[in-house]
Amino acid sequence: GAGVSQSPSNKVTEKGKDVELRCDPISGHTALYWYRQSLGQGLEFLIYFQGNSAPDKSGLPSDRFSAERTGGSVSTLTIQRTQQEDSAVYLCASSLVGLAGNEQYFGPGTRLTVT
Amino acid sequence: SQQGEEDPQALSIQEGENATMNCSYKTSINNLQWYRQNSGRGLVHLILIRSNEREKHSGRLRVTLDTSKKSSSLLITASRAADTASYFCATIGSSNTGKLIFGQGTTLQVKP
Numbered sequence: 255g256a257g258v259s260q261s262p263s264n265k266v267t268e269k270g271k272d273v274e275l276r277c278d279p280i281s282g283h284t285a286l287y288w289y290r291q292s293l294g295q296g297l298e299f300l301i302y303f304q305g306n307s308a309p310d311k312s313g314l315p316s317d318r319f320s321a322e323r324t325g326g327s328v329s330t331l332t333i334q335r336t337q338q339e340d341s342a343v344y345l346c347a348s349s350l351v352g353l354a355g356n357e358q359y360f361g362p363g364t365r366l367t368v369t
Numbered sequence: 370s371q372q373g374e375e376d377p378q379a380l381s382i383q384e385g386e387n388a389t390m391n392c393s394y395k396t397s398i399n400n401l402q403w404y405r406q407n408s409g410r411g412l413v414h415l416i417l418i419r420s421n422e423r424e425k426h427s428g429r430l431r432v433t434l435d436t437s438k439k440s441s442s443l444l445i446t447a448s449r450a451a452d453t454a455s456y457f458c459a460t461i462g463s464s465n466t467g468k469l470i471f472g473q474g475t476t477l478q479v480k481p
Binding site: 258285287289296297298299302304309310313343345347349351352353355356357358359360361362363 | 399400402404410411412413414417419457459466467468469470471472473474
């Protein structure tokens with residue numbers, strides 16, 4: 255079956271512009287996670303969705319970052335007024351339910367470059 | 370923030386040799402997982418060990434967990450060139466969300 259997909263695979267944007275990153279989780283997976291991977295910070299958790307609600311947003315680095323999930327499926331991560339330090343690979347993962355013992359399946363990521 | 374350290378940061382071995390990577394973490398955990406990443410993109414889940422387990426095997430992989438030392442190791446036996454990748458440990462704490470806290474990773478190169 256289809257895995258987690260993300261789009262676009264690469265995005266180059268100018269500083270100050272807004273960007274939207276999309277994640278399509280595996281069908282039937284109720285939990286969805288966003289992570290960010292950058293050279294300086296490694297792999298960091300950003301936000302967790304269970305269904306359409308986000309009970310854990312603790313990893314969002316600033317109020318320029320927001321995310322939503324609709325229909326318990328697709329999620330969009332939005333970064334407003336992008337800064338150069340936002341350059342990173344943004345990874346999405348999904349799992350059957352958001353519990354500790356569940357394996358997470360990762361998408362290929364979106365590489366964001368802010369110039 | 371990162372959970373802990375991985376050691377070594379980089380490892381280069383010959384095909385057929387064993388590779389051992391270590392991971393330390395800071396807080397109490399529900400379980401610890403190991404992931405592999407090729408070419409800086411998507412991560413692939415390798416193995417999960419629960420906090421009440423001490424050792425687990427999966428194919429050529431062996432994972433140990435020492436909760437008293439807050440450390441884990443991943444052993445890859447009889448390595449192959451295709452094992453070349455970055456390996457990350459990730460912990461899940463007591464929260465019921467399943468969010469992963471990753472280590473810094475070990476870059477493994479297996480020379481043919």
